[in-house]
Amino acid sequence: MSGRRSAAGRGVAQLVHDFGHQLPAAPVTALRSMQVLPFSSSVGRRGRTGRAAGWAAVPAPLAVYRMTSEQVGGVWPLIAGGGLPPAGALLGIDHLSGGAFSADPIGWTLNGVAGVTNPNMIFFGAPGRGKSGTVKMFALRQMAYGYRTLVLGDVKDEYEPLCQALQVEPHAVGHGLPARINPLDFGPLGNDWTRLPGAEARRRAAMVFARWLLLIRGLVGSQHVPFGPTAETAVGQVIRDLTGYADGADRMREITIPLLWQALRVPSDELVDACRYASTQQFLDETRPLRDALGALVTGHLAGLFDAPTTIAVDWQAPIQSLSLSRLDPLGDEAVGVALTCLNSWGRAMTQLAEPGDLRIIIRDECWKQMRLGAEAVKSLDADLRLSRNDGCIQVVVAHKPSDMLTIGDAGSQAVAIAKDLLHLCATKVLLGQDDQVGDELSQLLGLSPMAERIVTDWAAAARGRALWLVGNHVAKVQTVRTSIDLSLTDTNEAITTPTSAAPGGNQRGQW
Ligand SMILES: Nc1ncnc2c1ncn2[C@@H]1O[C@H](COP(=O)(O)OP(=O)(O)OP(=O)(O)O)[C@@H](O)[C@H]1O
Ligand SMILES: [Mg+2]
Structure with missing residues (x-):
């Protein structure tokens, strides 16, 4: 701190002195002694001079330490990082x-x-x-x-x-219980279908069909059967036929996995044509793994649980x-996994x-x-x-x-x-x-x-x-x-x- 008189008037030291006090002297000895401590750097008390080099008008007795973030906690154990905002x-x-x-x-x-x-x-x-x-x-x-x-x-x-x-009251799903869940449910996307403008109805249909395809792909895949483009074409066509979308119906029909399976087992001529197969026999031969995989779901352990229209009413206002x-x-785990996949799709x-x-x-x-x-x-x-x-x-x-x-x-x-x-x-x-x-x-x-x-x-x-x-x-x-x-x-x-x-x-x- 300088006692010099500035051009504008008295300096701080002079001012304090005029009121009968003395400013404490700069702790020169303390600063000097710090310089011999470990880690004291060769950086001057005012920092390095030079452009953007950290020079400070007021000398700071700062020492520079370098360490990894792992070590910081050991050297300064009481320093805490900021937490997250207190929300939620x-x-x-x-x-x-x-x-x-x-x-x-x-x-x-x-x-x-x-x-x-x-x-x-x-x-x-x-x-x-x-x-x-x-x-x-x-x-x-x-x-x-x-x-x-x-x-x-x-x-x-x-x-x-x-x-x-x-x-x-939770909804219990299991054999002998009344709850049925149709993973091929339209969900709220099917609400007021008839009153929707054409473009909106098409957009919603695309969303519903995409979800169903993803589910069927997952279910078929769970039986270790590949679901390639041929299977996808066949299933896509059946979905459009069964729901009435292909005929331009203004009301979409709800479908279930057994209906889909049945349509693939007894393919209509239109379906065979639409999938570009030469004959019904060729269709049946090429889609056999797909039908068998779906059939295992319809007639296997989970039969009667996920293959009928949904019977539970979800209360969306409940907590x-x-x-x-x-x-x-x-x-077994596999059956539970398949059930979870169905619920996943239904939940979506x-x-x-x-x-x-x-x-x-x-x-x-x-x-x-x-x-x-x-x-x-x-x-x-x-x-x-x-x-x-x-x-x-x-x-x-x-x-x-x-x-x-x-x-x-x-x-x-x-x-x-x-x-x-x-x-x-x-x-x-x-x-x-x-x-x-x-x-x-x-x-x-x-x-x-x-x-x-x-x-x-x-x-x-x-x-x-x-x-x-x-x-x-x-x-x-x-x-x-x-x-x-x-x-x-x-x-x-x-x-x-x-x-x-x-x-x-x-x-x-x-x-x-
Ligand atoms: N925050 C907690 N503090 C103390 N004990 C707890 C806490 N959370 C759970 N527990 C206890 O730990 C036990 C196991 O908890 P939990 O079932 O949630 O574990 P988990 O990791 O989900 O187990 P699993 O993998 O088997 O599902 C519970 O019985 C509960 O009493
Ligand atoms: Mg758990």
Whole structure:
């Protein structure tokens, strides 16, 4: 600080002196002593002189340290990074920022927080780590912000307590139960068909047919039958004939998988012609694998579940709707996977044409069962994830580990490329505890730093509900906190710990 008199008047030091005080002298000795400390650089106290070189009018006794971001936490353990904005479902504590952690995927997308470009979320975690629990708490807490939830296939019926707490009865699908779901449902796209202008009717028909084709491709692919352009032409033509679209009917007829199968078994001459086969026999020969694959669905384990018009009425105003599938469990993973594929398609039909501001969370728990069916099933999921930006849905996919998806084809195959792409379609990745081997797998796929990998394999694996959240390019280390309300809704150990549901104080299901 200078005591010189400036051209305009007294300097600060003089002014202070005139009022009987002394300014403290510059801490020359302190600064000198700092220069002998380790890391003190050769940069002068005022910085380097020169254009844009960081010269400062006021000398700053700054020392320069260089280290990797890994080391920073060790050298300055108390410095916290900024957290995410406190919007959306308050889930727990972020141990990296030291603050509360809230999840708001649509808000993140709309505001471009941390480079998030879509609201989709994918959860990975070893069995029993709390994936479903975290998803349930997320859905429940988002309800306060007007979100409604659709559980597309509750394989273990574990969302039932949540539904019952919200006074909603889940729809149970299984043999001997009345619920039927037609995956070839028009959904809301079929509403008021007759009153639609021609161009709009054609646009909607194209959307419906594209979804059906994707489903049939997935179902046929699940029987390990390729679905090439010939099959696609035949199925496309049958769909147009059966719905009445080919005849220009103003009312579209609802079709089912058995109707489609039947039309392929007994092809009309027009169909044979339209598919450019020389004879009916040639048509039958070339489409045999396709018919057999569809036939297996019509007459196989799932017969009577997904092959008749839909009988359940979905209440879109209810806070949650869930389709319980545990009754299919004895039929094996493949059957459950096929059921999930059908529900996937049906769910997409139901959510198309959502009103603006109609916010939904679509949960696909145990989704790996569907992905293991093959490339076509993965493509169907891929299509849903791509659409989420347009229909205002948060798509939540729950899987155990990435290799669940990557085993659908050879390394480098198109199927594996799609499965990997699927990870990138989910801007938010939630990694619950894993063992070291899966940790390496995740690191390779997601490019985790060694520190992030250790959070997954050590910290998150040490307690349930802990996860590394990758939100766009932001990293959070979150312990999801359960409230007393959540305890009974998220407890899936009950089957192991409670001998009978009648045990005193045992089953608290349904309490709110
Ligand atoms: N945030 C949490 N904090 C503490 N415990 C939790 C938390 N979330 C879930 N749990 C407990 O962990 C147990 C397993 O949870 P959950 O069923 O959600 O795991 P999961 O990863 O979905 O398992 P799976 O792969 O078998 O479906 C539950 O019984 C629940 O009591
Ligand atoms: Mg689970």
